[in-house]
Amino acid sequence: MPHPTPHSADTDIAVSVQGVRKQFGELVAVNDLDIDIRAGEFFSMLGPSGSGKTTVLRMIAGFEEPTAGKILLHGADVTKSAPFDREVNTVFQDYALFPHLTIAENVAYGLKVRGIGKAERAARVAAALEQVQLAHLGTRRPSQLSGGQRQRIALARALILRPQVLLLDEPLGALDKQLREQMQFELKQIQREVGITFVFVTHDQEEALTLSDRVAVFNGGKIEQVGSPREVYEFPQTEFVARFLGVTNFLSGAHAERILGESGAHSVRPERVELVDPTAPLSADAIAVPGTVVETVYAGAHTRYLVETESGLRFISERQNTELPSDSPSVRRGDAVSLRFARAHAVAVPSLPAAAAAAA
Known part of the structure; x- marks a missing residue:
């Protein structure tokens, strides 16, 4: 709406x-x-x-x-x-x-x-x-x-x-x-x-x-x-x-074409993006994007990762800290990772009608 x-x-x-x-x-x-x-x-x-x-x-x-x-x-x-x-x-x-x-x-x-x-x-x-x-x-x-x-x-x-x-x-x-x-x-x-x-x-x-x-x-x-x-x-x-509203990964233009295989604009929330080993098997409905971790931010309840893809796009992934630090996998700056998210979690964002866009 x-x-x-x-x-x-x-x-x-x-x-x-x-x-x-x-x-x-x-x-x-x-x-x-x-x-x-x-x-x-x-x-x-x-x-x-x-x-x-x-x-x-x-x-x-x-x-x-x-x-x-x-x-x-x-x-x-x-x-x-x-x-x-x-x-x-x-x-x-x-x-x-x-x-x-x-x-x-x-x-x-x-x-x-x-x-x-x-x-x-x-x-x-x-x-x-x-x-x-x-x-x-x-x-x-x-x-x-x-x-x-x-x-x-x-x-x-x-x-x-x-x-x-x-x-x-x-x-x-x-x-x-x-x-x-x-x-x-x-x-x-x-x-x-x-x-x-x-x-x-x-x-x-x-x-x-x-x-x-x-x-x-x-x-x-x-x-x-x-x-x-x-x-x-x-x-x-x-x-x-x-x-x-919050933080999002916004895909449009060439990036949307390359990653999703379709045009238009899409929003992918960071909590829906998982970081996995690049060799991990890919499920049928998942999108996989290779990249390198450039920054990690520990924020108590969650940890946020900034990942740069091969095309230069920067992606944010967020993981809830549900385990003790000693039990959770360690991801560091410079690590090669694969960003994974379900295709359905790339939500299409409609464009504003021309008249509304001109008035805004």
């Missing part, structure tokens, strides 16, 4: 972005974007810096107005509505907590602004803090919390207002790797519990694959592909998607 699907007649669409374009002077940040986000799903917008994903999030939130096109929330046109008139809430990377307020007061702030009574505020704050497992920290100030705890407080403050859609702008970006991975699972759990539509912006491919029901891959102000994490990783529809 190389491009977003047409707008669904289904009323269970939380966010509908229709023909949206955003221009800042001469710069086109978002170009004729169409996407429907389903109610209750965890939807990620993934792409490099400058790809347009954060601009789209800000337009959904109401912080930016589209140059052209419409934005609908549960069927209602909110294109020109102010942020406070939309049933959405945003969690930012810097959390934006009030340093002079306690944690409980931070979480209660939105309810207080809306005129919710003191007793109801207290009950809802207690429930929200319990949900993010921080009920015991209600009297502390933000400066007394860790980064992960502040992230959870920002989430509780947004969820307590019971928005139809929660927008998250790289909320885990300031956390260290271990805490970031822990918070990914917690965030997904919370989303499932509350059942609110989450629209999540990230440039981290692993994060998008871990969290999402569906992922939209952005590039140059357009969406190149929308699908489940498995679909966009296993069946990339453009070269950009194949290369941006």
